[in-house]
Amino acid sequence: MAEQTTPRKSRPRPNSDGRREQIVSAALRVMISEGVYHATTRKIAEAAGVNVATLHYHFHDKEEIILSVMAVLASNYRGRLDERFSAPQTLHDRIADLLGFIWQEIESAPGEQLVLQEMTLYVLRVPQAAHLAADKEREIKQLYAECLGRSSDVSAADAPRIAELSNFIYACFVGILNQWLATRDTALLLKTTSQLVTAARSLWPAT
Template identity: 80%
Template sequence: MDEHQLMDQKVLRKSRARPNSDGRREQIVNAALQVMISEGVYHATTRKIAEAAGVNVATLHYHFHDKEEIILSVMGVLASSYRSTLEERFAQPQPLHDRIEDLLSFIWSEIERAPGEQLVLQEMTLYVLRIPQAAHLAAEKEHEIKQLYTDSLARSSDVGAEDAPRIAELSNYIYACFVGILNQWLATRDTPLLLKTIAQLVRAAQNMAQAD
């Protein structure tokens, strides 16, 4: 079982008893994402999500136990979408040195295209950390997104199975640094500074990869 499928499986296990023959789950999840983008995760109540989805609250709770389960599903949808996008973009072989620069450049282009989704992901982390029974979702989200970096770098033409530990370390470094850069940009929208800092991160990551 691939690690990047764990979040999707958690969603399925938690909601196994909820039928979806009429597509209601997808309808509710898509509506939830739009409500969270427009109003924020904290203000996205189940009632507002139900209204946006065109269903009543009872129908929403028939498909989802609570708001936290909806959040988990939204995380899964976003991660699945990013995974497909990255796999399509980096389908061709490429050396690790070049992959690092192109990966960060491409991720930034996707963020620039849909910044609201990135803000929602950051808000989700803070939201679930405030809820003891849902705090584990933050770790799951971090693992899932970081795994996207790992998988993309691991498919470099000069990387083999024996390089898995150093690729995981490199991915963690890139991801941790990039989250800080992204949060700064979300607060300031200073794109020139972001691009300059990303270029510095690229060089540092390339040097780290070469040193290994």
């Protein structure tokens, strides 16, 4: 039987001087420029303008820094998503607009998208941090489910179907995103995304 590991919970550290935010911001910059695998705690400390001891006072290890970077990116993404989709829409319209919004986010910050993909692969190699990959997947799908669930023609009773629809959109678009990251073929991405919109709408026939 394979040994099971219990996800480690980080202990909160004092942050009165904003050091945690400073380190997290520096970590994202280093990860974008050098990749997640090469972003050592020493390089992150140097980019943040702190010594390694200070970094480890606020973060136990690289995996905890990755968790914090993920949390910041998700929080920022949620804010932009909520702002963009504040007006009422039917689900069919929202499906197309949501996928258009996702592409705009990727186009405006492709480095962040590449970092998120690298983070998933990185944490899967670290037994005590592997749960972070599943956490990231759940959080993004939940964001999409909340967005779609606020459509004007969707009710609370539709929540299970909305969850399935969100999973379908997310799983398919991850493949589209990975293809674009490899080829940077924007025309192909837009064509495939349009096909995904049609497929997603077919799962929820208009009434």
